[in-house]
Amino acid sequence: MTDTDRKQLQQKIVESIARMEKEVVHLEEATQPIAPENAIGRVSRMDAINNKSVSEAALRAARRKLYSLRLALTKIDSPAFGICSR
Secondary structure, three states: OOHHHHHHHHHHHHHHHHHHHHHHHHHHHHOOOOOOOOOOOHHHHHHHHHHHHHHHHHHHHHHHHHHHHHHHHHHOOOOOOOOOOO
């Protein structure tokens, strides 16, 4: 991998990290508890709870991806970066 390739990849990783951080914030807001005093109806409440569950799964996946991107950014200067270890 050339230095130019490495710099381009580093820039893409930094951009992806920024995007994922925004997504994590958005998903954290979507996973807030549904207050029982909200008069949204039983079916709507069940739908909101289901949507919250889906958002929680997406939040876990986004956090894993963010962790992986940050890890890749710390290892990008390694001579073995980009070579599959398997």
